[in-house]
Amino acid sequence: MSEWVRVCAADDIDDEDLIRFDHDDRTYAVYRTEKGYFATDGLCTHEDQHLEEGLVTGMVIECPLHGGRFDIPSGKALSAPVCLDLKTYAVRLEGDQLYIEL
């Protein structure tokens, strides 16, 4: 069964940036983009590198280790060396707080 889990205040994430969010032995990445807030698994599907130091450009996150790129809203792998998509999670803004559905 899924639950909504509070992540942070929406303003804690800079424009075109992401934060790391750890919960129940799992790690996630929560993004603020020009089209709103999104969440994915935190680890790159190539070599388990966390995406928290990655670069957000528009709607794309680039992994800091080998430059693999993912579409943030869908988690789709866009360029080598990544070929497996990231899992994505619903995000809800309630007042000034962000929640993700896990």
Ligand code: FES
């Ligand atoms: S670990 Fe992310 S592209 Fe290699």
